[in-house]
Amino acid sequence: MVWAASTQAMSIKERQKLDLSEYTVTRPNASYFDVQERMELLQRTDNPLLLTQIERLSTGPSCRQLLEIPPLDTKIRIPGFYPSPKAWREISSPLFEFEKTVAKLAGSYVASGDIYYGECLIRFLDKWARSDALMKFYYDSAKPQAWFATESMIFSAAEAYSVVRGAVDGMAEQKQRINDWLKRLAYQHKAIPGQPNNSCCNNHFYRRALYATMVGVLTDDDELFRFGVSAVYSALNDMTEEGAFPLEMKRGRRAVHYQNYALLWLIPNMQIIARQGYDIFNLEIDGNTIRDAVNFAIDVIVDPSKLGDLAPQEQYMGFLKDDQYLAWMEIYLARFNNPRLTQFLETMRPIFNRGAGGYVTLYFMDPKAQEQVSTEQKKQQNRLFEDLE
Template sequence: MMEDPRSAAERADNLHGGDVGSRHPSTPGSPRLLRVALAATILFTGFLGAAPSQAQGLGFLVPAPAKDKVQAKPKYDCDTPGAPVISLDVQSKYKQDEASKATIDEEAEEAYSEAVEPLREYAKNLVRISNAYVKSDPRNTLAATCALTWLNHWAAADAMTAMRSKQARFNLGQALGGFALAYLQIRNAPGLAEDQKKRVEAWLKALGLQIQEFMDGNKEVSGRNNHRYWAGLSAAAAGIASGDKRLTDWGIDSARIGLAQITPDGTLPLEVKRGKRARDYHIFAAQPLVATAELARSQGVDLYAENDGALSKLVKRVVDSLDDPSFFEKASGTKQEAYPGGDTVPANRIAWLEIHQSRFPSPEAEAVLEEKRPVASSGIGGDMTLLFHGKE
């Protein structure tokens, strides 16, 4: 919960030898009142209205290392990537006769999980390899070569190009961002095969255009909710990776669709409608929006500031609800689902918070992250603690 700014000010008074009781707290211009206001400002500006700070890690766009920093004899044990997933035909794991689409159909979930497991495994291992390169400061060029080999293996097979259902296209919209962000981490490493880089970039662009075409024709709610934001992240990342500005801009504009919907209380109305999973889907929707905002910043676009700083309002609402779902229970009119496997939010669900924290430091967010670091999610490039906080 939010720390009492008045108690923080009183501690500051004691540390600096001030006389806390020398004036009444409400006296205009009193040192105590000014310090209380200052403390409150410090606590809140991390979420609302602060100018972005500089990230401590390397971020998504990892620069090339200096020539004298590259390992002379790098070593990296590169595993063989799994068979490329060319075609995917899956259905939603949620019961379709329910308006909120919030209850899982166990049989459908089993079939869904089995079908997407190869995709999940590939994505998880790919970002792990790219992260290994970054973690080497980045000096181990063999790790970068390994990541490119994995990407080229799927690119050469035209992986993920035959999506045969709406849900499969949603899966592509969530997976491509992780692929492209893994590539952005290693693409500037020295000694990479140029023909493989060109093939990978063309593949990422083709998948991005496939997502764009599908979403441009999608007039359903999924064309405006979290599915669109994930599609936007994938398009923006693939556009930057392939040098396609139009695709990048489409991805950034997709994030704007979400930012424009964020209310003053930090909620997304379409995600509130998910009923007992309203909190879960706010956490889920924040992930691509924050990641896209970070990519947009590299292109000279400040999504963090748009719609009166709406993104930070969403982040604050999510952070405040992580241990206390009462707001979403009132907003949705129903009890919220518990987290799987425990009483606290899984670390992979809040990996994106590391990005926002690097720009807008908040004591509340820091308290959450301190207990969970390192936090990672394959959908946004893996280890966010490594990329935006620095090595643990």
């Protein structure tokens, strides 16, 4: 697949004009990884790292306790992260709890094979669906944080649901309510276009695309699916010769962080699309593929001077000490050999990200890749933040 890129960053109108009619949902029951195949591999693995994760997740949470968590059915308002990180973290706590809950239930099902956790997840999501949760959030172009925060919540719910839905027999009414709820959430949320040269088209667009693709698959909705696909075309179109995402380079001292952050959403999105049978990882626009963005990210992480004139060379690198920011690397390495990425992951595994793939090491790591964590103590010392902004 080869496309010619425009000389300007792709606008919303240009995205809407893309002919993506070749992209349709082909496998509505496909998750973002082959769940059955992975569970069979985990049942016979002797990899100590994976066995430790399996042991920790196999005795999962109490469904009764989880069903007592109240759905977020009132209007969500959240302060900005950078001006008020403490207030942001406090108010966001129930949102994070939701994401961790659905991720834990999906992970516990994969680790144990116990359908109890799959049925519990459906009961949990159905409770939120019946309450019309997450449908009310405050949005203003100057105060978009609640809109941002619900982006990853929608995907967290959809990706966890995709892991268990096909395995759970019956519960047709609950599944239909969840399908309808996720679809309404996705359409309402993506109807906000975002700001020009900012949230319309940068990492936040990629995050909206991620839930759109997954919900599109689950509900067999080609419009949502194509919205998700359009983010990949947009990102590759906007990419510089070096592989940089220009709107992320605008973040100054956090340019490297946001180049990585963009990949945190783009790579799992491409994984979902690929699971529908499309060669999206080899999509080429004006000679660039996603591999160029990956290689540029590694280059500037290792040596920020390679940013050149794109951004200041004094860069914030704290994100490298928090495994959640590396979740995309685990997914990418399941498809491509990249020794430099492997080095990043060796001291940080197992990787978990509540909003971008859950227990990605459990789901994607080749058992031959690594047998032990570097040390749990080192991992805990390296963790800077509890949650993503």
